[in-house]
Amino acid sequence: MELINCVPPENPNDYHDVFVYLEIRNEHITKGSLEMLGKGRELAEKLGDKVVGVAVGKGLKKIADEAASYGCQIFLGADVTDYSGFSSVAYTEFISSFVFEHKPSIFLISGSREGRDLVSRIAIRCKTGVAADCIELDADVQNRLLIAWRPSFGDKTIDQILCKKHRPQMITSRPGSYKLPQQVEKPDCDVRIKKVKMAKLAQDHKTLEFKKKDRLDLTSSKIIVSGGLGLGKPAGFKIVQELAEALGGEVGASRPVVDLGWIPYEHQVGQTGQTVRPHLYIAAGISGKIQHIVGMKASETIISINTDPEAPIVKYSDYFINADLYKAIPKLTEEIKKVTAQVAAPSS
Numbered sequence: 001m002e003l004i005n006c007v008p009p010e011n012p013n014d015y016h017d018v019f020v021y022l023e024i025r026n027e028h029i030t031k032g033s034l035e036m037l038g039k040g041r042e043l044a045e046k047l048g049d050k051v052v053g054v055a056v057g058k059g060l061k062k063i064a065d066e067a068a069s070y071g072c073q074i075f076l077g078a079d080v081t082d083y084s085g086f087s088s089v090a091y092t093e094f095i096s097s098f099v100f101e102h103k104p105s106i107f108l109i110s111g112s113r114e115g116r117d118l119v120s121r122i123a124i125r126c127k128t129g130v131a132a133d134c135i136e137l138d139a140d141v142q143n144r145l146l147i148a149w150r151p152s153f154g155d156k157t158i159d160q161i162l163c164k165k166h167r168p169q170m171i172t173s174r175p176g177s178y179k180l181p182q183q184v185e186k187p188d189c190d191v192r193i194k195k196v197k198m199a200k201l202a203q204d205h206k207t208l209e210f211k212k213k214d215r216l217d218l219t220s221s222k223i224i225v226s227g228g229l230g231l232g233k234p235a236g237f238k239i240v241q242e243l244a245e246a247l248g249g250e251v252g253a254s255r256p257v258v259d260l261g262w263i264p265y266e267h268q269v270g271q272t273g274q275t276v277r278p279h280l281y282i283a284a285g286i287s288g289k290i291q292h293i294v295g296m297k298a299s300e301t302i303i304s305i306n307t308d309p310e311a312p313i314v315k316y317s318d319y320f321i322n323a324d325l326y327k328a329i330p331k332l333t334e335e336i337k338k339v340t341a342q343v344a345a346p347s348s
């Protein structure tokens with residue numbers, strides 16, 4: 001499909017390297033951007049390219065060091081001498097200029113609010129397209145193409161997206177979609193920081209402050225016990241909560257129980273909720289429709305409790321308890337409490 005009014009580059013193979021936008025919050029790179037950096041490094045290694053971190057802000061030397069420690073090989077920074085906070089217009093200008101100068105083949109941006117704001121503006125400036133909310137990425141080495149997968153058609157299918165002509169190939173993925181990369185032992189990064197001014201560009205729009213929403217963040221939970229429609233009634237969340245507490249975890253939920261008002265939205269896991277990757281995910285009374293699966297499939301260990309052995313969740317589970325959750329969950333909670341008490345008891 002041709003993009004209207006867009007001229008693709010004569011030779012897409014003139015474009016090299018994987019750009020990753022490094023969003024900065026509280027003087028550190030956000031977790032979502034670090035996940036993208038890890039994914040970018042994987043793709044770059046496969047393609048024989050380099051992973052390039054791109055950042056805008058002040059005091060960027062510290063950010064460059066942090067990026068290097070996570071495997072960034074080239075750091076391009078726009079050090080703003082008159083910094084007045086995030087401005088989509090100014091940031092777009094600085095980042096697009098890096099794209100024009102460097103000609104990256106791929107550009108990954110974490111799908112945070114800031115990332116979503118920037119990605120479409122940069123894509124328009126660079127005359128390319130964007131695949132948003134991708135859930136997996138890979139590289140076709142022979143054709144030097146990014147392969148991106150994303151849910152489509154009301155999330156009924158998972159489609160493969162290729163951007164064959166335009167460059168860079170731009171995508172976003174929601175925070176929590178990929179593993180945090182390991183820190184590298186010997187960071188080796190070519191740091192290039194240029195001084196820029198933003199006053200003229202940012203005059204129409206000023207960010208006053210970022211306020212952290214006081215809401216449950218399941219993306220950093222190590223243990224999640226989720227309940228679905230199989231609970232049958234809102235009060236069913238009591239036993240889910242008890243199991244989560246016994247395990248020292250948090251409570252998650254499928255979408256219909258949130259839609260029914262049984263539990264607030266901040267607990268929803270899935271395509272239109274949070275994307276989680278805990279050590280342990282217990283799905284109780286959840287069938288495992290694809291929109292739920294995409295939000296929790298990266299969990300290290302998955303246990304499902306369901307009366308239906310044919311439920312789709314079973315094939316994603318490491319352990320399956322084929323039982324009525326009202327019988328299974330209280331027993332599990334009781335056993336976990338016993339074990340915890342034994343471990344905590346002082347040995348005589």
Ligand SMILES: Cc1cc2nc3c(=O)[nH]c(=O)nc-3n(C[C@H](O)[C@H](O)[C@H](O)COP(=O)(O)OP(=O)(O)OC[C@H]3O[C@@H](n4cnc5c(N)ncnc54)[C@H](O)[C@@H]3O)c2cc1C
Nearest residue numbers: 228229230254255270271272273285286287292306307325
């Ligand atoms: C655009 C779009 C976005 C969506 N986003 C999300 C999302 O972010 N998250 C999400 O979860 N869904 C999402 N959905 C909805 C999704 O398609 C499913 O409808 C939903 O995940 C099903 O929820 P469930 O598994 O709780 O319910 P059901 O599919 O009804 O499954 C209930 C399960 O409970 C089992 N069960 C019943 N009684 C018991 C019992 N006593 N003990 C044990 N097991 C029992 C049943 O066998 C069944 O497998 C989205 C849908 C669309 C169209």
